[in-house]
Amino acid sequence: MRKAALLYNARSGGRRKHRKSDLQQIQQVLAAAKVDAVLVVTQSSIDAADQARKAIAEGCDTVFACGGDGTVHDVLQAIAGTRVALGVVPMGTANALAHDLHLPLEPAKAVKAVIEGQARRIAVGRVQVRGLDGNPTTRYFTVAVGVGVDAHLFYKLHAGVKQRMGMAAYYHKAWHLWFTHSMERFVVSCGNEGMSSERADVTEMLAVRIRNFGGALQELAPGASLERNDLRVVTCRSSSRLAYLSYVTRSLLRANWSVPGVELAYSEKVRCDYGPRNANALTEANRVYVEADGELVGTLPAEVTIIPDALTLLAPRPRN
Numbered sequence: 001m002r003k004a005a006l007l008y009n010a011r012s013g014g015r016r017k018h019r020k021s022d023l024q025q026i027q028q029v030l031a032a033a034k035v036d037a038v039l040v041v042t043q044s045s046i047d048a049a050d051q052a053r054k055a056i057a058e059g060c061d062t063v064f065a066c067g068g069d070g071t072v073h074d075v076l077q078a079i080a081g082t083r084v085a086l087g088v089v090p091m092g093t094a095n096a097l098a099h100d101l102h103l104p105l106e107p108a109k110a111v112k113a114v115i116e117g118q119a120r121r122i123a124v125g126r127v128q129v130r131g132l133d134g135n136p137t138t139r140y141f142t143v144a145v146g147v148g149v150d151a152h153l154f155y156k157l158h159a160g161v162k163q164r165m166g167m168a169a170y171y172h173k174a175w176h177l178w179f180t181h182s183m184e185r186f187v188v189s190c191g192n193e194g195m196s197s198e199r200a201d202v203t204e205m206l207a208v209r210i211r212n213f214g215g216a217l218q219e220l221a222p223g224a225s226l227e228r229n230d231l232r233v234v235t236c237r238s239s240s241r242l243a244y245l246s247y248v249t250r251s252l253l254r255a256n257w258s259v260p261g262v263e264l265a266y267s268e269k270v271r272c273d274y275g276p277r278n279a280n281a282l283t284e285a286n287r288v289y290v291e292a293d294g295e296l297v298g299t300l301p302a303e304v305t306i307i308p309d310a311l312t313l314l315a316p317r318p319r320n
Contacts, residue, residue, distance in 0.1 A: 001062050001085070001115065004030065004037045005055035007048055007075055009067030012092040019091070025108035026066070026089065033115050035062075045074045045295070052078035061085060062314070064114075066107065068092015069143055073293035076311070080124050080140040085312040087114045094294070096143050099214025100226065101315040117316040123229045124310040125209055129290045129298035141209070141292040142226070142311075145304050147272045148204035148236075149183060149244070151289035154296040183239050184286045186300060187275050190233055190267040197271070200263075204244070206234040207270050207304045220251050221264065229308045230266045237261045270304040 008023065023039060030037040040055075042048040052063050052075045064087040065075040072088055079086050089107050090098035103110045127145045131137035183203040191197035208221035209231065224232035236243060238261030247259045272290075274282065288300045 001033070001035050003060045004035050004062040004064060004087070005051070005060045006030075006037055006039045006064045006066055006089075007051050007055070007071070008039060008041050009048065009065075009071040009074075009091070010041055012067035012071055022091065022107040023066075026064075026111050029108050029111045029115070035115070037064075042071075042074075045070070048074035049077040056082060056084050062087055064089050064111070066091050068094060069096050069293045070295050072097055072142060073139070073295050076124065076140050076142060080307070080310050083312060085119055085314050087111070087314045094213075094215065096213045096294075097210060100143075100210035100212045101313075103316060113316040114314045117314055120226075120313050120315055121309055122226050122311050122313050123306050123308045125207060125231060125292075125304060126307050127207075127290065127292050127297065127302055127304045129302040130300065131298045132296070137298055139292045139295075139297050140307070140310070142313075143210050143213075143293045144206055144208040144221075145302075146204070146206050146291045147188075147300070147302060148186070148202070148288060150204065150206070151291040151296065154291045154294065155289045179241065182285070183241075184288050185239070185275055185277075186288050187273045188235055189271040189273075190235075190265055190269070192230075192268045197269075200235055200237055201275065202235045202237050203239055204234075204236040205270065205272055207231040207267075208234065216252055217248075218251060218254065222256070223264065223266070226313070228266075230268050230306055231270060231304065233265045233267050233270055235263050235265075237263070268306050272300055272302045272304075274300050 040051050042051055055063050062085045063075055063079055065072040066089040088098050089110050090105050091107055104113055125141045128138045185201055185203055188202050188205050189197040189199045208224040211224050212218055213220055221232040221234050243259055243261045247262045290298050290302045
């Protein structure tokens, strides 16, 4: 690491009273490691990706995403497919990727751990959807893609609610929306190269890449891993809210019981489409939304695939 860009998202939640000192300490850690680093405050999601592209064009070998999973997601759009390394500095609310990488949650300590760590070349997920403006759009992701109930929550929750209210209040509002939301059905097809696809009529699909989400949730999709070149796919065929609750409770309790109607599989490709009933009478009320890394990205139809050898990710060395 010789030249790095620190892309700081001032809109991310968490440790806001400590931001100035956090940034100063991060710069001190990089200076001590003889890394030429520049701090850039990003103004929006689009600006974060643009600033990452600019940093790459100016010869940076490393880009640090200073924020939450949304900030990492924004930077990833520019850095995926390059040899430039991505460093994660947890300054957001949930920081799921940072938890999975076993990064310290203190920003300066996280940077130090990254500098002393190792580079890993990993696969990233890619989702192609109908954007919110109606045009096709493609997004890369590191954590997960959700289609159905969870994405609908991101659609309903106003931008910034999580940062303003904190995670506890955010979850409370999310639970309220979840219990009142009508579960729309859609069709999921999963398959690997050279294999026939399996189709299912579902109310929720998650394509997960990380094992540990941190916090109370921890292991949402057992078997998911950034070290694998596939997706851990969770589908729910049931319209029962109790089935969802049972599955989340299973994760909270670190239990391994099976939940009827909820299935897990490995797949390199997932296709999600409206069923005949939805497609023929599509309205605002029954539209199915798609989120990636906690960011609302569009609506069905959606195709989720895996791109091997697409990202150089900096992380602490594995624990003994």
